[in-house]
Amino acid sequence: MSGLPQGLREKCGVVGVSLADRQAARPLYYALYALQHRGQESAGIVTHDGFQQHDHVELGLVGDAFTEADLDGLAGRVGIGHVRYPTEGGLDSSCAQPFSVSFKSGSLGLSHNGNLVNADEIREELAGLGHAFTSDGDTEVIAHDLARNLLEADLVRAVKRTMNRIHGSYSLTITHDDTVLGVRDPEGNRPLCIGKLDDGYILASESAAIDVLDGELIRDVNPGELVVLQEDGEGFDSYQLFTPENTAHCFFEHVYFARPDSAIDGKLVYDVRRDLGRKLWEESGIETDVVMPVPDSGRAFASGYAEAAQEEGADVEFAEGLMKNRYVGRTFIMPTQDARERAVRLKLNPIRDVVEGKTVTVIDDSIVRGTTSTQLVQLLRDVGAEAVHMRIGAPPIIAPCYMGIDMATREELIAADQTTEEICEEIAADSLAYLSIDAIAETLDESESDLCLGCVTGEYPYDIEGEETDRDVERPVIGDPAPADD
Numbered sequence: 001m002s003g004l005p006q007g008l009r010e011k012c013g014v015v016g017v018s019l020a021d022r023q024a025a026r027p028l029y030y031a032l033y034a035l036q037h038r039g040q041e042s043a044g045i046v047t048h049d050g051f052q053q054h055d056h057v058e059l060g061l062v063g064d065a066f067t068e069a070d071l072d073g074l075a076g077r078v079g080i081g082h083v084r085y086p087t088e089g090g091l092d093s094s095c096a097q098p099f100s101v102s103f104k105s106g107s108l109g110l111s112h113n114g115n116l117v118n119a120d121e122i123r124e125e126l127a128g129l130g131h132a133f134t135s136d137g138d139t140e141v142i143a144h145d146l147a148r149n150l151l152e153a154d155l156v157r158a159v160k161r162t163m164n165r166i167h168g169s170y171s172l173t174i175t176h177d178d179t180v181l182g183v184r185d186p187e188g189n190r191p192l193c194i195g196k197l198d199d200g201y202i203l204a205s206e207s208a209a210i211d212v213l214d215g216e217l218i219r220d221v222n223p224g225e226l227v228v229l230q231e232d233g234e235g236f237d238s239y240q241l242f243t244p245e246n247t248a249h250c251f252f253e254h255v256y257f258a259r260p261d262s263a264i265d266g267k268l269v270y271d272v273r274r275d276l277g278r279k280l281w282e283e284s285g286i287e288t289d290v291v292m293p294v295p296d297s298g299r300a301f302a303s304g305y306a307e308a309a310q311e312e313g314a315d316v317e318f319a320e321g322l323m324k325n326r327y328v329g330r331t332f333i334m335p336t337q338d339a340r341e342r343a344v345r346l347k348l349n350p351i352r353d354v355v356e357g358k359t360v361t362v363i364d365d366s367i368v369r370g371t372t373s374t375q376l377v378q379l380l381r382d383v384g385a386e387a388v389h390m391r392i393g394a395p396p397i398i399a400p401c402y403m404g405i406d407m408a409t410r411e412e413l414i415a416a417d418q419t420t421e422e423i424c425e426e427i428a429a430d431s432l433a434y435l436s437i438d439a440i441a442e443t444l445d446e447s448e449s450d451l452c453l454g455c456v457t458g459e460y461p462y463d464i465e466g467e468e469t470d471r472d473v474e475r476p477v478i479g480d481p482a483p484a485d486d
């Protein structure tokens, strides 16, 4: 989506494979399973058999979106896949992906994770040139622009021209006939990595998708890099099309979004979360009888926190005092506050014996609206906790995400206009502490100017209308779909 109302939602997972001598559909399907946490609204696969493109895109979870017959119909050794995050307020099938289309320049399939900030400008211009759009999504804009450039330039030049025109966050897997490409935006905002399979190569949002296919992670796709998988599954070619002065890696991938068993930009997410937990203890540790995570997102943080506390001789017990019902969907996207509160209650149940008569520290990765924390503090007091301290593995979220993570609107964010003391009072905890931005940068071993910290600073690494930017960014000038300077 573009136009940038508050809190855009394009949090997705992408994958692409090129294999020597087997159909791509099943490996893509398994990879999508591994990426299911990145999107539950729709799932889709596009393959190419050397003659024609095949696609199947369905609303729902990966397991429900494909039958055996659907997978059998997806012929070809190459293909891409996509899982899409739920949108607030209902399902939108016109935005389900991969987006696929046939142009004079061949057939294209596109899977996109991220958000462009200038898609409207490009769409308007291309519509003026006669391109007909079927959705208001960014992905179709990229597809049309690329198709247009492919009429006049070879694949690599065409991709470069399109990258010259689009501004924002994008990790893409693309099929152009039977060639699979991976592209990561010049700031490397969303993850994308390359892996080796027994009989081919894979591109995926997260390395967990490579693991489930018994493949081997080779490396991350570099910011600004185009990777072209060879059609015979024998290798890949790399083109470093843009070399940014600074990257804008999303820190929230590490804090919440990615699977802990994935490695992103060279770091295992699980290790990062444990280290953040250790830093949380260093910055704001408090000795209580019990330390417990909010499952599942707080687990690695809490184990790092408790370990650091115990190493310092603190007499704290690490325990699972909250049980999660796995069958309750995301509380986050429930349409009303009432539904969200009900869903937290259904989802998390305290274990009375672990909590009763004890002082407890509860560790979560983040507070967004404050619904989970408010409910939890009350629940824990109800089963007899003597004191409830909240420790959070991220800084306060004060501004929306425009770059692809589903966040609440600014008005809904509990930290948008309140101090930590005020929030502590609102959630009725005995104490509350967040992690510092310094601790995030230090743990990720990146300077703050190489991270996207927009949601915790309110300053974005992109030029977003109505928002502050934290760097010298220029939007591309739209008006020349095929610049000569490539």
Ligand code: AMP
Pocket (backbone or CB within 6 Å): 256, 294, 297, 330, 332, 364, 365, 366, 367, 368, 369, 370, 371, 372, 373, 405, 406, 407
């Ligand atoms: P809230 O209850 O609104 O304060 O949300 C905080 C809870 O939602 C925490 O337990 C987080 O693990 C989780 N969370 C944080 N960000 C997201 C997101 N983008 N989508 C879904 N859940 C999230």
